[in-house]
Amino acid sequence: LYCQCTRQKPAAPLPPGPKPLPILGNVANLTSAKEPWLLAERWAKRYGPITYLHVVGQGLVFLNTPEVALDLLDKRGAIYSDKPHLVMVGELCGCENMVAFTPYGDQSRRQRRLMQAAFGSSSIKHYQPLLQLETKPFLRGLLEDPFKFQDHLRRYAGGLTLLVVYGHHVKSTDDAFLKLADECVNILANRIAAGGGIWPVDVFPALKHLPDWFPGAGFKRNAAIWKKKMQVFVDEPYAFVLNERRKGTAKASFVSTVLDDMDGEEKGLDTHQDFDLRWTANSMYAASIDTTITTLSHFILAMVKHPLVLKRAQAEIDAVVGQNRLPVFEDRPSLPYCNAVFTESLRWGVPVPLSLPHRLTEDDIYDGAFIPKGSLVFANIWSILRDETLFPNAHAFNPDRYLVPAPDEETERRRDPRSYVFGFGRRRCPGMHLVESSAWLLMVSMIATLDIGKALDEYGIEIEPEVVFDNAIFRMPRPFKLAVRPRSEAVLRLLSEESLYV
Numbered sequence: 001l002y003c004q005c006t007r008q009k010p011a012a013p014l015p016p017g018p019k020p021l022p023i024l025g026n027v028a029n030l031t032s033a034k035e036p037w038l039l040a041e042r043w044a045k046r047y048g049p050i051t052y053l054h055v056v057g058q059g060l061v062f063l064n065t066p067e068v069a070l071d072l073l074d075k076r077g078a079i080y081s082d083k084p085h086l087v088m089v090g091e092l093c094g095c096e097n098m099v100a101f102t103p104y105g106d107q108s109r110r111q112r113r114l115m116q117a118a119f120g121s122s123s124i125k126h127y128q129p130l131l132q133l134e135t136k137p138f139l140r141g142l143l144e145d146p147f148k149f150q151d152h153l154r155r156y157a158g159g160l161t162l163l164v165v166y167g168h169h170v171k172s173t174d175d176a177f178l179k180l181a182d183e184c185v186n187i188l189a190n191r192i193a194a195g196g197g198i199w200p201v202d203v204f205p206a207l208k209h210l211p212d213w214f215p216g217a218g219f220k221r222n223a224a225i226w227k228k229k230m231q232v233f234v235d236e237p238y239a240f241v242l243n244e245r246r247k248g249t250a251k252a253s254f255v256s257t258v259l260d261d262m263d264g265e266e267k268g269l270d271t272h273q274d275f276d277l278r279w280t281a282n283s284m285y286a287a288s289i290d291t292t293i294t295t296l297s298h299f300i301l302a303m304v305k306h307p308l309v310l311k312r313a314q315a316e317i318d319a320v321v322g323q324n325r326l327p328v329f330e331d332r333p334s335l336p337y338c339n340a341v342f343t344e345s346l347r348w349g350v351p352v353p354l355s356l357p358h359r360l361t362e363d364d365i366y367d368g369a370f371i372p373k374g375s376l377v378f379a380n381i382w383s384i385l386r387d388e389t390l391f392p393n394a395h396a397f398n399p400d401r402y403l404v405p406a407p408d409e410e411t412e413r414r415r416d417p418r419s420y421v422f423g424f425g426r427r428r429c430p431g432m433h434l435v436e437s438s439a440w441l442l443m444v445s446m447i448a449t450l451d452i453g454k455a456l457d458e459y460g461i462e463i464e465p466e467v468v469f470d471n472a473i474f475r476m477p478r479p480f481k482l483a484v485r486p487r488s489e490a491v492l493r494l495l496s497e498e499s500l501y502v
């Protein structure tokens with residue numbers, strides 16, 4: 001089949017996969033999938049560690065075990081780190097400079113160096129006081145209107161990211177940057193990248209030469225509007241930091257840290273660096289919102305479904321922290337059960353189940369199978385985190401699985417979901433150290449202050465949360481019903497006090 005699309009003769013058989021139709025390939029297999037990761041899991045069970053299929057000649061490869069994902073995406077990272085070249089998303093909407101879409105090369109390496117410098121594990125402690133600022137407003141919002149928990153999470157993730165990336169403190173939902181950011185993330189997720197970001201112009205690139213007024217060229221007119229909006233979102237918060245620095249009032253943030261480091265250099269910022277920094281900062285924002293909402297929604301869902309886990313975690317917090325203050329990072333080593341709940345939430349939720357696709361830049365042979373250049377390669381994180389040998393009774397939410405010490409370091413690494421949930425290789429999530437602090441803090445703060453459980457219907461009968469997934473990239477549950485109550489009067493008093501951290 002590969003020979004239908006290229007005149008080259010494959011050097012070995014392609015990896016196994018579902019039988020394709022002539023020319024169209026596996027279009028039918030994919031379009032019917034609501035939760036594509038379930039389909040990928042079925043193929044993994046049937047065909048083994050690597051699955052291959054194609055859609056109109058475009059190869060799609062799923063890597064279904066940790067070994068294969070590490071061997072290819074990590075060890076052969078030099079050829080497995082490019083991104084799909086998308087005409088609509090990249091060229092026409094101007095997102096080609098966003099980190100998650102940047103082709104592999106000098107630009108992507110420069111962007112990742114910036115993120116590593118500012119968001120590497122050793123830098124995160126500088127942001128920890130900022131992370132505490134957004135906790136109380138979130139908890140208050142959740143108590144006021146529990147059904148809107150995802151709106152509160154969106155506001156929380158937005159506020160936190162503006163703070164950490166640009167040092168901008170959001171004080172109300174009318175905040176201009178927050179509104180701009182919300183609008184742009186919405187355009188990106190629900191307009192530009194809806195349907196996986198593939199548009200007819202990606203299949204037939206000649207369409208981009210249609211005149212804007214031409215019938216059917218509406219996508220070009222929309223792209224021009226969206227591109228302009230995204231540029232404002234890239235420039236305005238960045239200009240805010242430059243201005244704050246001129247006034248001497250800038251807070252520590254991703255942008256200010258990078259600029260401070262560059263001040264030491266003789267020439268200051270050249271145009272390249274300036275361009276890289278403003279786009280990299282913007283990418284951090286876009287990448288953090290849906291991932292954070294998804295991760296924390298799964299934690300809340302787990303608490304609704306498992307009241308005994310919540311009780312046990314609360315008892316641990318009461319013993320270590322008491323009820324007169326919120327947990328802080330220094331408490332973390334004394335909270336092993338809460339840490340296990342956090343780890344299990346990452347595993348059970350699988351926020352980005354098929355990771356983001358990497359594009360293979362050279363033909364490759366692995367374990368006797370031929371993987372063609374240009375294939376889009378997906379790490380099947382979902383199947384790895386539901387693997388019964390790694391995680392017995394894998395569908396159950398069970399923090400206890402981490403409480404028995406692992407016999408050795410290798411087992412410890414293999415059973416830690418962090419080895420997988422953030423992807424693999426040179427495009428691995430650069431926000432993972434931030435999440436490790438921010439999501440942990442929010443989870444333990446919820447555990448410390450709130451009773452989270454099932455909502456009751458008009459007859460006082462508990463409503464089982466209905467769990468539905470609509471998004472093909474993020475495993476974000478549709479908002480479900482729940483009940484949230486303060487654990488005590490003391491909690492209410494604590495939450496009404498303003499934060500004094502900054």
Ligand code: HEM
Nearest residue numbers: 099100287288291295351352356422423424427428429431
């Ligand atoms: C629990 C929350 C999160 C999860 C599960 C997650 C997961 C992922 C995954 C699976 C990828 C694809 C990696 C790959 O291609 O191999 C990714 C990429 C990325 N993530 Fe995250 N992420 C989270 C939060 C964040 C946050 C908070 C930020 C920013 C502050 C962020 C920034 C990024 C960026 C910029 C990329 C693109 C990297 C590249 O292509 O080089 N993520 N993330």
